[in-house]
Amino acid sequence: MMQKRKFGPLENHVSLMGQGTWKMELNPKESQQALLRGIDMGLTHIDTAEMYGEGQVEEIIAPVLKTHRQNIFLVSKVLGTNASFNATIHACEQSLRRLETDRLDLYLLHWRDNIPLEETFAAFERLVEDGKIGAFGVSNFDVSDLEEGYSIAGPGKIACNQVLYHATQRAIERHIGPWCKAHQVALVAYSPLGQGSFPQNKTQTGQVLSQIADKYHASPEQIALTFLARDANTFLIPKANKIKHLEDNAQSMDIELECSDLKFLEENLPQPPENPSLPLL
Numbered sequence: 473m474m475q476k477r478k479f480g481p482l483e484n485h486v487s488l489m490g491q492g493t494w495k496m497e498l499n500p501k502e503s504q505q506a507l508l509r510g511i512d513m514g515l516t517h518i519d520t521a522e523m524y525g526e527g528q529v530e531e532i533i534a535p536v537l538k539t540h541r542q543n544i545f546l547v548s549k550v551l552g553t554n555a556s557f558n559a560t561i562h563a564c565e566q567s568l569r570r571l572e573t574d575r576l577d578l579y580l581l582h583w584r585d586n587i588p589l590e591e592t593f594a595a596f597e598r599l600v601e602d603g604k605i606g607a608f609g610v611s612n613f614d615v616s617d618l619e620e621g622y623s624i625a626g627p628g629k630i631a632c633n634q635v636l637y638h639a640t641q642r643a644i645e646r647h648i649g650p651w652c653k654a655h656q657v658a659l660v661a662y663s664p665l666g667q668g669s670f671p672q673n674k675t676q677t678g679q680v681l682s683q684i685a686d687k688y689h690a691s692p693e694q695i696a697l698t699f700l701a702r703d704a705n706t707f708l709i710p711k712a713n714k715i716k717h718l719e720d721n722a723q724s725m726d727i728e729l730e731c732s733d734l735k736f737l738e739e740n741l742p743q744p745p746e747n748p749s750l751p752l753l
């Protein structure tokens with residue numbers, strides 16, 4: 473069964489690997505089957521957003537929740553442009569309506585726009601008080617945003633920072649990852665397979681991953697996921713519509729890389745830049 477980890481300041485542990493849902497509106501039936509299979513394998517952290525398919529993805533997830541709501545760690549996000557106090561409350565209520573549930577486990581600010589964080593966080597606190605969300609967090613926050621958010625919300629309030637992190641985009645390893653770990657904020661890696669543009673075998677990165685993959689009778693994608701999950705504060709939310717992909721992803725979390733292989737990957741996958749800005753692509 474999928475390993476669970478302590479998720480930032482939350483009391484409940486959350487599955488190390490979850491399921492992304494971006495673009496699931498393109499294949500609703502296949503997506504629902506994939507979500508169900510993923511839940512069977514313990515990928516119970518489901519990540520969605522009001523943005524995905526302009527609400528359609530939340531509607532696609534709703535029937536899946538009917539029989540499994542208790543086991544799922546359900547996450548949605550408010551758009552940065554909707555993050556004023558009133559609009560955040562409204563956006564959350566709309567997400568709950570589309571998901572046909574009365575509570576999100578976690579609600580994230582998808583990215584920062586021009587709205588003061590005080591307003592968004594005040595809305596999040598109200599939603600917690602009203603029992604509509606269990607906790608709140610942020611996404612696409614750089615260290616300066618995190619510092620500001622932490623000073624407004626206080627310790628133990630921001631449950632996670634969801635950021636771009638994959639084998640060829642390791643910028644968060646420099647500052648964002650260590651900051652999150654030091655402040656008990658879970659780091660959730662989005663697009664951990666590079667949004668489907670995974671390094672081909674013929675590239676240098678592809679060869680590095682293949683070399684280790686061959687040793688463990690695994691795929692390069694599985695090795696990349698195993699590598700990303702090496703820190704205990706990290707969670708992964710790959711999106712997979714194909715059952716084979718889902719199964720491979722789930723099984724990758726059982727691979728135990730030897731220290732020498734981890735070191736080889738650390739040193740030979742593309743390095744994070746010295747002074748990275750927040751990665752978005």
Ligand SMILES: NC(=O)c1ccc[n+]([C@@H]2O[C@H](COP(=O)([O-])OP(=O)(O)OC[C@H]3O[C@@H](n4cnc5c(N)ncnc54)[C@H](OP(=O)(O)O)[C@@H]3O)[C@@H](O)[C@H]2O)c1
Nearest residue numbers: 492493494662663664665666667668710711712713714717
């Ligand atoms: N907070 C944010 O701003 C933000 C931004 C982007 C994404 N996200 C979240 O993160 C989730 C994941 O990111 P993503 O959807 O951008 O991309 P991703 O998970 O990096 O990649 C998804 C692609 O990889 C393929 N795939 C999955 N497992 C595979 C495997 N084992 N072998 C080969 N190919 C595999 C999928 O194919 P199939 O679907 O055909 O199986 C799909 O084409 C999103 O769905 C969303 O929930 C958040």
